[in-house]
Amino acid sequence: DSGVTQTPKHLITATGQRVTLRCSPRSGDLSVYWYQQSLDQGLQFLIHYYNGEERAKGNILERFSAQQFPDLHSELNLSSLELGDSALYFCASSSSGEDTEAFFGQGTRLTVV
Amino acid sequence: TQLLEQSPQFLSIQEGENLTVYCNSSSVFSSLQWYRQEPGEGPVLLVTVVTGGEVKKLKRLTFQFGDARKDSSLHITAAQPGDTGLYLCAGLRQYGNKLVFGAGTILRVKS
Secondary structure, eight states, X not given: OOSOEEEOSEEEEOTTXXXXXXXXXXXXXXXXXXXXXXXXXXXXXXXXXXXXXXXEEOSOXXXXXXXXXXXXXXEEEEOSOOGGGOEEEEEEEESSSSOOSOEEOOOEEEEEO | OOSSEEEOSEEEEETTOOEEEEEEOSSOEEEEEEEEEOTTSOOEEEEEEOSTTOEEXXXXXXXXXXXXXXXXXXXXXXXXXXXXXXXXXXXXXXXXXXXXXXXXXXXXXXX
8 A cells, every 4th residue: 555545446437528536645745746547658747746836747638637735635637538538547646846756546547438 | 759668568478487677768867766567556666776887686676777877677586476567667857857657568477
């Protein structure tokens, strides 16, 4: 158990819909990272938050957004969903604002039908 | 094009065999990490190597960071079915402090 909690574990939704994925980092960790993992793209970095502030953006679509709340949990919002958005979405946390050793949650498997 | 190229992409071996997985790049990294991911789970950090030429051992796993800090290898001795999984390398860029992942090597160890 990494100490990072993601909910829900599985999500099935229709195209055009909007979903919210939730992540609670390890106790004391200030950084939260979101990744998308698909068979053809591998693990792709989406966005990084540190202590409530956006630190870096990766390959995140405009239809996607995220935020980190004062209690340090984070949410990833995916809207106008397309079939190609089906993937595993991972949250990871680390103690500092620099990319160091990341501890991953179990992921949310999103299926868009 | 992946910044970190892992090879092979897929490896299926018999229990007891040895294997090596490679992670190569033309970029220099300040550190490199290896993760193992099992189906339905998130990646789990195995090791971080920081110094060029560094070698770290974790039981039957040996990790090496290239002298120029552009590549790394993971060697498993006497592989066991429990070693089955996706092995990912991830490099921390020297500038920009972003962690980039390779595409991974799927290892299957048959008993």
